[in-house]
Amino acid sequence: METLHVVYPETEQAFIESLEERSAILNGGTDIHVKIRAGKWPYTRLVSLERVETLKGISQEGKYIRIRCRTTFSDLLANPLIAQHFPLLYQAAYEVGSNQIRNRGTLVGNIVNASPAGDGILALSVYDAWLEIWSRKGQKRLAQIHEFILSPGKTVLKADEFVHSVILQKPTKPLRALFYKVGQRKAMAIAIASMGVLLETKHDRIKEIRIAFGSVAPTVVRIPEIEERAFDQTLNEATVESWMPFLEKHVVPIDDIRSTAKYRKEVCQRLLYKILDL
Structure with missing residues (x-):
């Protein structure tokens, strides 16, 4: 394997400018070593989100909830908005791995990994979630979770794009x-x-x-x-x-x-x- 370089941008703009074809995003990083050992890692450069604080957190925007890409499964479990409005997502987050994995692994990472066994993906499918996708060119687009994943490990993301947020509409009645x-x-x-x-x-x-x-x-x-x-x-x-x-x-x-x-x-x-x- 070639030498793997890691860069640490500190702003959203610096992060976006770092995206290129031979780069992969380092978010939680819980699956990277597994893929390297399996010989399924074509990248030579990692762009870490660790220092980009604006890409973490959960916010309420009218009738919608926004979950940014650095938000971990532990963050989901600690947030009252998730427990109150999205109990299925709360239950799924609790079933993800161990405490250590939940502390590092992110919901967006679970989505982009595109495994049919993804606990977070299952819950988001039932909630008809939308994904906000940003590109290096400054473009933004929305994709529904059902459209985003094409097959195991494959999504509609282009080389210069990343999933910025998950968008969920709060249910209008108790389910x-x-x-x-x-x-x-x-x-x-x-x-x-x-x-x-x-x-x-x-x-x-x-x-x-x-x-x-x-x-x-x-x-x-x-x-x-x-x-x-x-x-x-x-x-x-x-x-x-x-x-x-x-x-x-x-x-x-x-x-x-x-x-x-x-x-x-x-x-x-x-x-x-x-x-x-x-």
């Missing part, structure tokens, strides 16, 4: 949240399969449901047929059973070192019944 992850051990595990749900019911009838699964397709998947057809259905076992064909359509896992495709499908079927506990 019950469920995040559930199945791994090879009880803690600090990469998901074999995971599920995120937001649910509103009235007199045992579904008024709104949003549902997504992770680790069971090239990207995190939402299941629109369930979301559309569930309205005003009674929440019971028969209803959940009727959703299974839609689950079968969208859940297309593979065999890998952590599990088999067959087992992942069975796990997802069982996870779907967890909605009855909400």
